[in-house]
Amino acid sequence: MKAKFKLSNLYLVFVFIVIYLPIAYLIFYSFNTGATMDKFTGFSMKHYTTLLSDTRMISIVLNTVVIALLSSLLATLIGTLGALWINQLKRRSAKNAVLSVNNVLMVSPDVIIGASFLIFFSFLGFKLGFTSVLLSHIAFSIPIVVLMVLPKINEMPRTMIDAAYDLGASKWQALSRVILPTITPGIFAGYFMAFTYSLDDFAVTFFVTGNGFSTLSIEIYSRARQGVDLEVNALSTLMFLVSLLLVVGYYVLERYGHSRRVNRNKMMKGPNAQ
Amino acid sequence: MANPIIEFKNISKKYDDTPVLKKIDFEIESGKFYTLLGPSGSGKTTILRMIAGFEDPTSGEILFEGKRIDLTPANKRPINTIFQDYALFPHLNVSQNIAFGLELKKMSKTDIQAKVAESLRMVQLSGYENREIDALSGGQKQRIAIARAIANEPKVLLLDEPLSALDHKLRKEMQVELRALQQRLGITFIFVTHDQEEALALSDQIFVMNDGRILQSGTPVDIYDEPINHFVADFIGESNIVPGTMTADYLVHFDHKDFECVDAGMRPNEPVEIVIRPEDLDITSADKGKMQVTVDSQLFRGVDYQITGHDADDHEWTINSIHQTTVGAQVGLVFDPEDIHIMRFGEDEETFDARLDSYEE
Known part of the structure; x- marks a missing residue:
């Protein structure tokens, strides 16, 4: 049994090495004194200092974050309302039709979505830039939010909404006091999914970004085409650390929330334990 | 009301x-x-x-x-x-x-x-x-x-x-x-x-x-x-439901005999269904009983025994008794006239109540 345990561990370690090796390689060379990844010539932070003094890069990072925050927020709002609307559709066929339309957007290639947005915007005579990127990010995030929120709505017992009306709630009160608090985990999950999709989208953004406005993925791509620049390595390292912190933070929060709930229940059970 | x-x-x-x-x-x-x-x-x-x-x-x-x-x-x-x-x-x-x-x-x-x-x-x-x-x-x-x-x-x-x-x-x-x-x-x-x-x-x-x-x-x-029909009698509690005919008022015919009962207001010789609750039946020796059944099975349920048997016409009878009996034996059943409840076919609640009012003061 011990040998088996070791073997499976070994496999796991191997998989993780394969996945993380390129990232580790990239991080390693971000500290290189030289300008290329051919040879490690010595430790230095010079690529980080160039990065921090590169105002164009910093403004692009800010652009990317603003687009991600705004688009995921609006997509969550629209997607949640959409999911609620889909849920209250009476006819099964109508429900399935709307869901299929929603899911087609999820599976269709980004390139096609991006190209169609480009055609659409130029047809309308819409100037490409911040707004066009924001709108298309909202558009491709909505189906993600719907997919994350809808199961939570379906899980919610129908009688709970009946109970809200029964106790005197208006439609709005039932929504704000019962339905929304119950599906909050799904809404949050949808928001974070939309946020990450927007952050790392390349294909759609590539089509609708136009001149003068750029997001991180586009910028890194165009710089990488001109030749290897270790400033990109430094930036990637920083982004990797930020996402690592986000993931760790998420788990800490979840653990904290869970243990607090359990503790509270334990405390309450104390005096009245049967 | x-x-x-x-x-x-x-x-x-x-x-x-x-x-x-x-x-x-x-x-x-x-x-x-x-x-x-x-x-x-x-x-x-x-x-x-x-x-x-x-x-x-x-x-x-x-x-x-x-x-x-x-x-x-x-x-x-x-x-x-x-x-x-x-x-x-x-x-x-x-x-x-x-x-x-x-x-x-x-x-x-x-x-x-x-x-x-x-x-x-x-x-x-x-x-x-x-x-x-x-x-x-x-x-x-x-x-x-x-x-x-x-x-x-x-x-x-x-x-x-x-x-x-x-x-x-x-x-x-x-x-x-x-x-x-x-x-x-x-x-x-x-x-x-x-x-x-x-x-x-x-x-x-x-x-x-x-x-x-x-x-x-x-x-x-x-x-x-007084269940109104077969469904109600069957759904509420346990019951024995057998077919019979109404010989005259207060007299019902089943198991090849006439029995005294407390229901009236039906046509002479009208086909009816008879309901007797299992707890209203008592077991006695075959010769003392108003009718005879052969015991098929016996279940002990804690408070009583549930005994099932069949009569000469193969109608099934369920008896709840606190006394034990033997499977396969022929036993007699006794009951009182008020234990028999008569149900007409297809009678609705209104005519049922009206009929009851016609002979009950």
Whole structure:
């Protein structure tokens, strides 16, 4: 049994090495004194200092974050309302039709979505830039939010909404006091999914970004085409650390929330334990 | 019936052309415990949901204290419901759940607190204010659901199979408590169940339903002793139902003999069905019995033995007896004339009542 345990561990370690090796390689060379990844010539932070003094890069990072925050927020709002609307559709066929339309957007290639947005915007005579990127990010995030929120709505017992009306709630009160608090985990999950999709989208953004406005993925791509620049390595390292912190933070929060709930229940059970 | 609190007038309900209620008429008096009893799919829950306001009738009128209510939305009706799955709000704690309706009514904080405490006392869960819903047992959830409903001081409380998720012992306890609570509050309870034992134990009035119709309404004793037809006799309690003919008033023929009975008002030689409850049959020796059966099986059930046998015509008879017998033996059965209940074929409740009135003073 011990040998088996070791073997499976070994496999796991191997998989993780394969996945993380390129990232580790990239991080390693971000500290290189030289300008290329051919040879490690010595430790230095010079690529980080160039990065921090590169105002164009910093403004692009800010652009990317603003687009991600705004688009995921609006997509969550629209997607949640959409999911609620889909849920209250009476006819099964109508429900399935709307869901299929929603899911087609999820599976269709980004390139096609991006190209169609480009055609659409130029047809309308819409100037490409911040707004066009924001709108298309909202558009491709909505189906993600719907997919994350809808199961939570379906899980919610129908009688709970009946109970809200029964106790005197208006439609709005039932929504704000019962339905929304119950599906909050799904809404949050949808928001974070939309946020990450927007952050790392390349294909759609590539089509609708136009001149003068750029997001991180586009910028890194165009710089990488001109030749290897270790400033990109430094930036990637920083982004990797930020996402690592986000993931760790998420788990800490979840653990904290869970243990607090359990503790509270334990405390309450104390005096009245049967 | 002086002033009914709820009246159903000619109510029908269809789901996509499938009728679930067929021209229902009934009245509900204030302050009593009513039970809608029937198998699943009989339409009893639909009636309850119509009173609550979650379903609209396809045709007909519902009156509440003499005024039409079927167009009033659920949130405007002075009626509260206890749901089968309790439907407590998991994101709120116990006191927030109970206060939900009161807050919507804009009641003051101190009044709400007092009302929550009072409701919890009513269901014997004082001190549970700050518990999370997830931390409650099934029975406790049940009580909180009751507390949440009665905190709103409804004029009618609807209960949709509220005890079906509890284990047998807890269910018995909650039955006693529900009955006591109804008497203490003095409000109308309308209880939906498919458990005939529960219906008999709790109710002032029972409506027995099947297939979208109310077959019989009456007190538990009336319905048990004088079921109107085969379905009701079979559904309520255990019964022996055998075919026979009415020789004359107060004389019924079955098992090749005439027996004295207490029913009358039928045509001479009319084919009928005879109901005798298993607990009304006593076992004696074959020669002393009014009729003879051969014992086929015997089950010990704790309080008594359930004995089944067959007569000369191969009709099955069930006898509940505290005395043991032997399988395969021929035994005699004795019963009194009032233990025999006669049912006519296809008689509805109105003619049944009229016939009873014609020979009972």
